Amino acid sequence: MLDSVKIQRRQSEIRQSLAELVGKDTPTDDETRSMDGLDREYRSNETRYRAALIAEDTERREAKGELEERGGKAWAELVAGFEMRQVALSLDEGRPLDGRTAEVVSELRSAGGYRGIPVPLAALETRAGETVAAGTPDPIQTRPIIDRLFPDSVAAKMGVQLVSIEAGAVEWPVATSGATAGWADGELANVPGPSTFATTDRALKPNNHLGVQMRISRKALKQSGAALEDAVRRDMNSAMGIALDAAIFRGTGANGQPLGIVTGAAAYGIALTALAAAPTYANFLTEIVAFMTANAITAPGQIKALIRPEVFGYLEGALNATTQTTEYFRLAFLLAGAAPSGTFPSNIVVTSNALAAPSGSPAASQVVLATSTGSVPPAFVGIWGAVDLIRDPYSDAQSGGLRLTALTTADVTVARPAQTRILTGVRLA
Incomplete structure (x- = not known):
């Protein structure tokens, strides 16, 4: 006792x-x-x-x-x-x-x-030797839930900044013209006259709402017990991350989606290069030189490249006759300043979610090159408040189930288009 x-x-x-x-x-x-x-x-x-x-x-x-x-x-x-x-x-x-x-x-x-x-x-009740049809005991023990496979989030890897907003809209004024410098043409001549300091506004507005729904059966509630809460949280978080990643880069700007970086390149003023050919080291070098010309970078290592797995497979399989190395090896060496060591350099991001699957004949994809200049990220993602988790025990009450809905409001904008360049028509053959 x-x-x-x-x-x-x-x-x-x-x-x-x-x-x-x-x-x-x-x-x-x-x-x-x-x-x-x-x-x-x-x-x-x-x-x-x-x-x-x-x-x-x-x-x-x-x-x-x-x-x-x-x-x-x-x-x-x-x-x-x-x-x-x-x-x-x-x-x-x-x-x-x-x-x-x-x-x-x-x-x-x-x-x-x-x-x-x-x-x-x-x-x-004490049961002595329950058996199945074959006459062999077949006990079942339920182990912890194995999560679904989700792609890693690539927005953060590409330098996109997440902005938490309590309420209302947030905008960033971006300078488009300003001070000029020049020499006076003569002893009594004036220096070049002043020009207007002009700005344009890049706004984030709470017009786009993302929802994740989950229907939990009574079996799952009874089978998993306390571990179900963590599994549901991980699953909903990953599903929301997938949808946000896809919207940040290829959101249509219609049907409730924000306007993504790739889809809205023309609206944001991002430079598009229609390659319409298989990618080579020279193509990436041309884009990097363009970044330098626009004063966006001072070294190739400041660039982050977003590519599809199919593009990586093509680059790794394309052998350069002169250097006897693959085109991917040359690209990785250019961006990272070192030979790849079996893992992707931190500034080469491979995704199957943020960029659309190759399409057309021959199949073609896109490549996004971006940089953070002067502590300004290539894009901003606004999230309004916290995730609103709504519990609905009534819709599935007849079967003893439970429905969960997670709602969040988000928007995407690009502050300086000169920090991003996109290659389209990147063929795989």
């Missing part, structure tokens, strides 16, 4: 004895001394009771951690010690559970919600 329960029972006995003694009008000296002793013992037991509760709480936590690590055999042994008598007494007179019964009930409550006292089925 737990120490706290023993102390509790003793306190009850002391209170009963004190009630009998206090009820007397003229207690004897022995009875008075007895009341003093009982009072001291009661106060001492209060301190011991609090200490016992703290110690037992620590033991319960340790036992819970040990319980979570037990295998099926240990759980079966634990359930074997489950006492239905304790459950009956608890429901009838409020007696606290203890021992293995308390451990089993605590474990069941942590895995799912119960209004009463959860009782394992194994405690109600």
